Amino acid sequence: MNLLLENKINEVLADIFKSLELDEKFAVVKVSDRADLSDFQCNGALALAKIAHKNPRDIASAIAAKLADCDFCESVSFDGPGFINIKLKNEFIAQSIDKMAEDERSGCGTVDNPHKVVLDYGGPNVAKEMHVGHLRSGVIGESIRRLELFVGNRVISDVHLGDWGTPMGMILAEIIKHDGNLEKVETYNIEQITEFYKAANVRCKEDEAAREDARKITAALQDGNPEYRKAWQHLRVESFKAIKANYKELDVHFDLWLGESDAHETCREIVKIARDKGISEVDEGAEIIRLEESNKPKPPVIMVKSDGGFGYQLTDIATIKMRVDDLKASEIVYFTDSRQMLHFEQVFEAAEKLGIAPQVKMQHIVFGTVNGADGKPFKTRDGGVMDLKTLIEISKDKVRQSLPKAGEVEGYGEKEIEKLTWQIAIAAIKFQDLKNTISSGYVFELDDFAKFEGKTGPYIQYAVARINSILRKAKAQGLSEGKVILTAPEERVLALKLLQIHNVVMRTHTEKEPSIIADYAYNLAQIFSSFYNACSIMNAEAAELASSRLKLAKLVRDVLTLMLDLLGIEAPEVMLKAEN
Secondary structure, rough: OOOOOOHHHHHHHHHHHHOOOOOOOOEEEEEEEOOOOOEEOOOOHHHHHHHHHHHHHHHHHHHHHHHHHOOOOEEEEOOOOOOOEEEHHHHHHHHHHHHHHHOOOOOOOOOOOOOOEEOOOOOOEEEOOOHHHHHHHHHHHHHHHHHHOOOOOEEEEOOEEOOHHHHHHHHHHHHOOOOOOOOOOOOOOOHHHHHHHHHHHHHHHHOOOHHHHHHHHHHHHHHHHHHHHHHHHHHHHHHHHHHHHHHHHHHOOOOOOHHHHHHHHHHHHHHHHHHHHHHHEEEEOOOEEOOOOOOOOOOEEEEEOOOOOOOOOHHHHHHHHHHHHHOOEEEEEEEEHHHHHHHHHHHHHHHHHOOOOOOEEEEEEEEEEEOOOOOOOOOOOOOOOHHHHHHHHHHHHHHHHHOOOOOOEEEHHHHHHHHHHHHHHHHHHHHHHHOOOOOOOOOOOOOOOOOOOOOOOOHHHHHHHHHHHHHHHHHHOOOOOOOOOOOOOOHHHHHHHHHOHHHHHHHHHOOOOHHHHHHHHHHHHHHHHHHHHHHHOOOOEEEEEEEHHHHHHHHHHHHHHHHHHOOOOOOOOOOOOOOO
16 A cells, blocks of 8 residues: 555646646655645646746646645645645545554555565675674665565575685685694684784785785685685684674674675686677786776776686676576665775676676665764774674663663563663664765764664654553553544644655665665654644543544554664663663
């Protein structure tokens, strides 16, 4: 069901435009910029006037005259150079809310042409602990995964681990240098492996011989050297444990746990396709695909390096082929920071030249960084990049300070308090991220992000819990929901906001921008608070008003819960606060 009011009005407008012999593509309304004047506005008269060389006010007058006769319009006017203002009848809004309350999807529709979408997010590297820089990819990707499913698409999410490139050779070389061989490698945990990675990274930056040694080991690993493969497998297993634990804490889900290594054999196929199509060439010992350089220089894609190893871009190109051939993807969406922009430009263009993904939409969503108060990437007190596990624990500790201790509230022992702590902490982390536009970085505010007021995740959770309490009290008093009646301005504003939900969801889906949902949820919670303060439910002047307002409250609860879920956030039944 799609209860979007714009659609209803647009249908009527299209008929009016047709009767006036006006171009119907301009028969479109939007939520009014001036809520004090109208609910919706149509600016089509301005564009039509330019085409017809007529006065826009004359065109607007003709449209408004016919629109005023519609049964759902309270009033129609026009002002300025031809802005048409439409105010809806309360009865029409109320009927729409009644229908919305009956719909299991709260009035949200689905996409017209469902298709299979592969989402590539996460992307941590094997053999080092996840850090705060990995937060945004997982949080944003998970929200989009839930959204794609909700609008009716078939979704496959893939973590796409970095487990096959030169860093693997670097770590193995470092362990050999430290131990003399790889015999002890299976005794090392992720913390020790991470230390080897850090040491290897420093050494390879300073020493060309170390870099060359790492390249040789990487090539031998990829060629199947059994000793290196066995050690690499342990690095992979230990990393998987740590990575899965972090994503479980963040409530981030993946259907596939594949890595770069899984595309190794397909890389050979890509090289053969390029040769057969005649689009590859050898340059200084490396096999490459040259790309178009229209506006700016664009480096070629290196398929096979001069040392015989596969290039970095080739793995992603091969992965595209696998996703099209094996997963039957119609759309592939990647989520990374801005440093990968050139990489994906190269990958997408090479895939097109190779013809491996015909009619497949490929999109790269670029996000900003998580920063500290100094505006630089968030770090620990000693200056190192903060690992993700530590960030989550710090966040949970912060939330614990605001909650009662286990046993202080009936029914809330240690298990229940810890679950609530986790729910609030993850809501705080995710909402602080998702309320920002994806492309911009943001400052991680540890002191403010877990507050129960302001634009935070816990504030939205508290709004849901507050309505749950209202519903419990109403049930205890025998009050039930009834037909919606709009008598107060606060009721009307709330109802109109609720009826925006389909538009909000579809805009978020089209733009791949969860901040749209975050903004909507926050504004809806604020509007509900104003409604609740002005319009009593339990002590309403009449029983039918109490039942109407109860229905509005429950619908707000359901919509806020849905919005939180699409952001990857749970809504607790209750929210507790420690006594000061």
